[in-house]
Amino acid sequence: MKFTPVALLLVAAAAAGSTDTTSGHAVSQSLGATSGAARGKYLVTVFGCGDCHTPLKMGPQGPSPDLNRALSGHPEQMGALRMPRLEQPYLWAGAATNTAFAGPWGISYAANLTADQNTGLGIWTEEMFVKALRTGKHMATARPILPPMPWQALGQATDDDLNAIYAYLRTVKPITNHVPDAQIPDQD
Numbered sequence: 001m002k003f004t005p006v007a008l009l010l011v012a013a014a015a016a017g018s019t020d021t022t023s024g025h026a027v028s029q030s031l032g033a034t035s036g037a038a039r040g041k042y043l044v045t046v047f048g049c050g051d052c053h054t055p056l057k058m059g060p061q062g063p064s065p066d067l068n069r070a071l072s073g074h075p076e077q078m079g080a081l082r083m084p085r086l087e088q089p090y091l092w093a094g095a096a097t098n099t100a101f102a103g104p105w106g107i108s109y110a111a112n113l114t115a116d117q118n119t120g121l122g123i124w125t126e127e128m129f130v131k132a133l134r135t136g137k138h139m140a141t142a143r144p145i146l147p148p149m150p151w152q153a154l155g156q157a158t159d160d161d162l163n164a165i166y167a168y169l170r171t172v173k174p175i176t177n178h179v180p181d182a183q184i185p186d187q188d
């Protein structure tokens with residue numbers, strides 16, 4: 001099997017994303033925590049939420065997570081994107097930031113998970129957050145949550161773990177970043 005250097009870079013960047021969202025020190029410190037924001041920080045790190053919710057930016061070493069925009073979702077400045085033309089056997093594509101994903105579901109944009117009141121999880125209650133991940137419904141009641149958001153797996157975490165993730169996200173620096181609405185193809 002052959003990998004292009006670009007593919008390798010992206011894989012490396014995705015792997016780095018899982019650890020760079022927080023320092024290794026902080027993670028090992030919070031390992032013992034079973035609940036609360038410290039536990040949530042650990043879970044957000046090991047579940048790799050930042051891989052999709054923190055935009056990658058290009059630097060001298062290749063793409064790396066833009067920690068000034070940690071967990072703030074698809075950058076507003078990039079806006080809504082056009083559907084790419086895909087050739088077989090490719091079924092889906094991701095933007096360079098790894099925050100926008102085009103596939104049979106349309107185009108999905110990673111949400112702003114910071115506590116910003118208007119553009120992030122500011123108005124979300126803990127109940128909404130847990131219910132959204134458990135049911136796969138946008139804001140717990142509306143349209144289905146689209147791929148590649150792995151709610152099917154994350155929704156199986158315990159109540160304590162989901163509550164801890166929510167508690168941690170409330171402590172993340174609020175960033176005002178209005179993520180575009182998902183573009184869903186007409187069903188006909």
Ligand code: HEC
Binds near residue numbers: 044111165
């Ligand atoms: C593989 C990429 C990926 C990973 C990993 C990921 N997400 Fe997401 N997430 C997305 C995308 C894309 C959306 C937007 C989906 C949509 O618009 O339907 C999203 C949406 C969300 C939403 C909003 C759901 C709604 O009601 O609209 C929440 C909350 C969320 N993610 C939390 C998390 C948390 C917490 C983690 C880690 C435990 C995580 N995500 C990991 C890609 C990801």
